[in-house]
Amino acid sequence: MIEVNWSRTDLIDESQEVVEHQTKNQKEKIADSSGVSIDEFNEGRVKVTKVLVDKNGEEQIGKKEGKYITLSVPTLTVDDNNGFEQLEKAFTKYLDDIHKDIKLTKDSKVLVIGLGNKTITPDAVGPFAIDAMQNEQSENPSDHFVMYAPGVTGQTGFETSDFILALTEKIKPSLVLVIDALATRGSSRLCKTIQITNTGIHPGSGVGNQRTEVSKEVMGVPVTAIGVPTVVDATVIIADAIDSVFRSIAAKIEERGKPSGKLSVTSWTPESNSRVDLSLIKPIFGEWSTWSTNDRLQLFEEAFASHPERLIVTPKEVDVWITKYSILISKCLFNWMEHKIK
Known part of the structure; x- marks a missing residue:
């Protein structure tokens, strides 16, 4: 890129x-x-x-x-x-x-x-x-x-x-x-x-x-x-949000079938610094779901490069x-x- x-x-x-x-x-x-x-x-x-x-x-x-x-x-x-x-x-x-x-x-x-x-x-x-x-x-x-x-x-x-x-x-x-x-x-x-x-x-x-x-x-x-x-x-907000979604879905797939997964009574998301196997969601979202956050951020920046207005949050x-x-x-x-x- x-x-x-x-x-x-x-x-x-x-x-x-x-x-x-x-x-x-x-x-x-x-x-x-x-x-x-x-x-x-x-x-x-x-x-x-x-x-x-x-x-x-x-x-x-x-x-x-x-x-x-x-x-x-x-x-x-x-x-x-x-x-x-x-x-x-x-x-x-x-x-x-x-x-x-x-x-x-x-x-x-x-x-x-x-x-x-x-x-x-x-x-x-x-x-x-x-x-x-x-x-x-x-x-x-x-x-x-x-x-x-x-x-x-x-x-x-x-x-x-x-x-x-x-x-x-x-x-x-x-x-x-x-x-x-x-x-x-x-x-x-x-x-x-x-x-x-x-x-x-x-x-x-x-x-x-x-x-x-x-x-x-x-x-x-x-x-x-x-x-x-x-x-x-x-x-950056977009990249962080997608990263959180991918990590959450991957973690839930990883927990599926484990006793700990059956004990959960509320929605659960992994901590930001915990290791999650993103390859588990590759069949769902494709190759880009396994990219690093920085690589996905770079993709979004290129996609919005032609937009005259940039948003600061x-x-x-x-x-x-x-x-x-x-x-x-x-x-x-x-x-x-x-x-x-x-």
């Missing part, structure tokens, strides 16, 4: 090169061959993925040289207080980790930029985080944060990076923090993940609307990007998710700053 790169993602651990190297031996191989170091582990319910990319790795996976830390709670829901508490704890910890080489004093300024369009909810995590920080600032004043939500180029007519550069030159901060919504290529990652990176960000890149980057090279000071994936391409509770993440990010930034300058 012709390779069509429509599976847009801003998450480092979803880039093809990283996804293809999940075992220990493969991680060691990719580190030796392409300059990418991958470390995955769990801290309670939080899955932590740390990726270090050097100059060789930058050419291999198309991600900038630097450090990427992805925090994910796969079972997180909007009313899961325990999950948000664990994510908040991990986020504060790794904010400190990624900034361990940056010295902040009582006189330091940190410029916090909330990217995105406040009138479009899935894109509003940045501006909402700025609102939450301003509310926190009114109750617990801090001289360290300077906060700004510049809007998007479609609203202002100017490059967002130009606004940020002008502020940086005026304020002369020790650090720029950029908060933005991201795109993911996995529906299970929607609103359940935070990515932190010291490489900066290309506003709008996840949905194909790439603007001038906001980075240390452009701004002249360290730039850290904080992102929450809130949208996914519709073809977001959870129906996205307004609640955005509110929760804006408060979480605000709280963690103030706590981290208080700890950092002691």
